[in-house]
Amino acid sequence: MLKEQLEWWRTATIYQIYPKSFCDSGSKGTGDIQGIIAKLDYLKTLGVDALWLTPVYSSPMIDNGYDISDYYNINPEFGTMADFDQLLAQAHQRGIRIVMDIVVNHTSTEHAWFQSALGDRNSPYRDYYIWKDPVDGAEPTNWQSKFGGNAWALDEATGQYYLHLFAKEQADLNWENPKVREEVKEVINFWAEKGVDGFRLDVINLISKQQDFPNDDIGDGRRFYTDGPRVHEYLQEISEAVFQQYGSVTVGEMSSTTLEHCLQYSSLDGKELSMVFNFHHLKVDYPNGEKWTKAPFDFHQLKSIFNHWQLGLNGKGWGALFWCNHDQPRVVSRLGDDVNYRIESAKMLGASVHMMQGTPYIFQGEEIGMTNPGYTSIDQYRDVESTNMYDIMVNQQGVSHDEMMAILAQKSRDNSRTPMQWDDSDYAGFSKAQPWLQVAENYKQINAKAAVADQNSVFHFYRQLIQLRKEVAVITDGDYTDLMPEHDRIFCYKRESASQILLCVNNYYGDEVECHLPEGLAVVSGECLLSNYAESMKAAQQNSFTLKPYETRIILIAK
Ligand SMILES: O=P(O)(O)OC[C@H]1O[C@H](O[C@H]2O[C@H](CO)[C@@H](O)[C@H](O)[C@H]2O)[C@H](O)[C@@H](O)[C@@H]1O
Numbered sequence: 001m002l003k004e005q006l007e008w009w010r011t012a013t014i015y016q017i018y019p020k021s022f023c024d025s026g027s028k029g030t031g032d033i034q035g036i037i038a039k040l041d042y043l044k045t046l047g048v049d050a051l052w053l054t055p056v057y058s059s060p061m062i063d064n065g066y067d068i069s070d071y072y073n074i075n076p077e078f079g080t081m082a083d084f085d086q087l088l089a090q091a092h093q094r095g096i097r098i099v100m101d102i103v104v105n106h107t108s109t110e111h112a113w114f115q116s117a118l119g120d121r122n123s124p125y126r127d128y129y130i131w132k133d134p135v136d137g138a139e140p141t142n143w144q145s146k147f148g149g150n151a152w153a154l155d156e157a158t159g160q161y162y163l164h165l166f167a168k169e170q171a172d173l174n175w176e177n178p179k180v181r182e183e184v185k186e187v188i189n190f191w192a193e194k195g196v197d198g199f200r201l202d203v204i205n206l207i208s209k210q211q212d213f214p215n216d217d218i219g220d221g222r223r224f225y226t227d228g229p230r231v232h233e234y235l236q237e238i239s240e241a242v243f244q245q246y247g248s249v250t251v252g253e254m255s256s257t258t259l260e261h262c263l264q265y266s267s268l269d270g271k272e273l274s275m276v277f278n279f280h281h282l283k284v285d286y287p288n289g290e291k292w293t294k295a296p297f298d299f300h301q302l303k304s305i306f307n308h309w310q311l312g313l314n315g316k317g318w319g320a321l322f323w324c325n326h327d328q329p330r331v332v333s334r335l336g337d338d339v340n341y342r343i344e345s346a347k348m349l350g351a352s353v354h355m356m357q358g359t360p361y362i363f364q365g366e367e368i369g370m371t372n373p374g375y376t377s378i379d380q381y382r383d384v385e386s387t388n389m390y391d392i393m394v395n396q397q398g399v400s401h402d403e404m405m406a407i408l409a410q411k412s413r414d415n416s417r418t419p420m421q422w423d424d425s426d427y428a429g430f431s432k433a434q435p436w437l438q439v440a441e442n443y444k445q446i447n448a449k450a451a452v453a454d455q456n457s458v459f460h461f462y463r464q465l466i467q468l469r470k471e472v473a474v475i476t477d478g479d480y481t482d483l484m485p486e487h488d489r490i491f492c493y494k495r496e497s498a499s500q501i502l503l504c505v506n507n508y509y510g511d512e513v514e515c516h517l518p519e520g521l522a523v524v525s526g527e528c529l530l531s532n533y534a535e536s537m538k539a540a541q542q543n544s545f546t547l548k549p550y551e552t553r554i555i556l557i558a559k
Pocket residue numbers: 063066067103146166202203253254255256257279326327
């Protein structure tokens with residue numbers, strides 16, 4: 001495979017679509033593939049290179065498609081295979097690639113394999129899943145499901161338990177079984193053969209479980225299956241059999257991983273994956289690792305995590321750069337100020353990740369500064385994790401309803417899943433019918449139509465960020481240094497190559513702050529490529545200046 005074919009993604013920006021919430025081409029209240037096709041020109045205007053579609057396969061939708069019941073068919077809720085083929089062709093015509101989401105840590109319990117395995121120890125598919133006998137009449141281990149409760153569910157007919165690291169309707173596959181690995185290759189091959197350009201691999205670092213299945217006396221079990229004993233071997237096997245044959249771009253979602261493992265997953269020799277998602281920078285508002293609390297974010301921790309990963313991967317591996325996805329609250333509500341400085345803080349946050357080394361991902365709506373919806377009733381939530389956690393915390397642990405509503409308003413995955421705000425018409429132009437999840441009330445002000453029409457919008461700022469990556473080489477290959485690691489308000493980093501220096505200076509707070517860049521930097525000869533304040537673009541650049549609330553400046557200095 002030619003190097004250029006393999007590496008288009010190093011200067012690319014990838015846009016994530018959550019199809020259920022993107023655009024309804026009809027009046028169902030749920031988005032679909034025809035809706036995506038209708039918005040391809042919008043995405044072309046934004047300038048993104050590829051679309052990552054979260055799962056559109058057949059599914060009972062307990063976890064919105066992350067519970068696949070047939071890998072070879074499209075969920076009728078989203079359309080048909082003909083619609084998908086049309087999307088692929090139409091996207092390719094516009095020079096936009098398609099990345100599919102592959103969920104092979106688990107299948108839906110409605111998948112034919114599981115249906116055959118359930119209740120029948122002699123089924124040829126029994127060993128596709130992980131079964132254990134009870135221990136002392138109860139679950140085999142104390143491992144916890146990521147969605148709450150024990151991770152084992154009882155198959156009453158056989159008296160054995162099956163493992164489900166997520167919902168009980170998502171049974172973990174047994175990757176120790178070579179037949180499972182052959183099935184996975186066949187699935188990926190099917191989509192690659194269709195012309196799909198790449199794959200996002202869901203929680204792929206959880207596929208190899210420690211085979212003695214010990215009880216976890218100090219945790220929830222994750223240390224026995226995260227980055228497990230055979231995970232690199234499995235990925236190399238799949239990569240050699242499929243990804244390398246097709247030159248597919250691959251991004252692994254790495255749950256609770258380490259830099260050491262990610263260096264191997266994304267090693268430049270291309271033996272495993274192109275790049276990795278890690279989530280450590282999104283846990284800076286999880287005090288002591290606890291997601292289900294209401295807490296401000298830790299700015300020093302955030303910078304130190306970015307530094308660890310930028311320096312650690314540099315020249316050896318490759319990471320995905322992102323704030324938002326379908327599992328995370330909206331970043332402008334989370335780390336910015338969605339009331340007083342929505343536009344400024346959305347732009348600053350965008351700049352501060354897009355100028356790092358890696359491949360940026362934009363989650364639908366992020367490019368127009370969409371916010372958390374601020375739901376106030378439990379009936380407004382749809383996400384299985386949120387409703388499970390409400391039940392556990394309020395009904396079993398005694399947390400008050402009001403407290404839990406405040407936590408969900410900050411932490412629920414539904415915060416990002418609200419329908420895309422296209423315009424100021426009913427239901428934000430997402431659908432002609434009542435959407436499956438309530439639209440955020442601010443859609444009359446915050447919507448794509450208004451953003452495209454306004455040259456100062458978050459949309460046009462993101463468009464410029466995407467363009468800069470293509471034009472300024474140091475953004476792709478420059479070394480990274482945090483110039484002010486101890487500063488309480490400013491995140492200022494330098495990217496440097498043999499011929500260029502790029503500074504990305506960011507005020508993370510809503511007050512003005514004095515910024516003093518190191519004197520050795522020839523900032524006066526630099527050019528401000530982008531800022532969220534017009535005055536800063538025009539002014540001569542200095543080593544010392546005042547940063548306005550949530551100000552960002554991207555300064556290029558030729559060497
Ligand atoms: O928070 P981490 O332990 O680092 O894990 C990362 C994410 O993992 C899970 O997300 C993915 O798998 C789920 C099951 O297929 C699916 O529900 C989700 O939509 C996928 O993106 C987890 O659910 C997320 O909360 C974590 O952020």
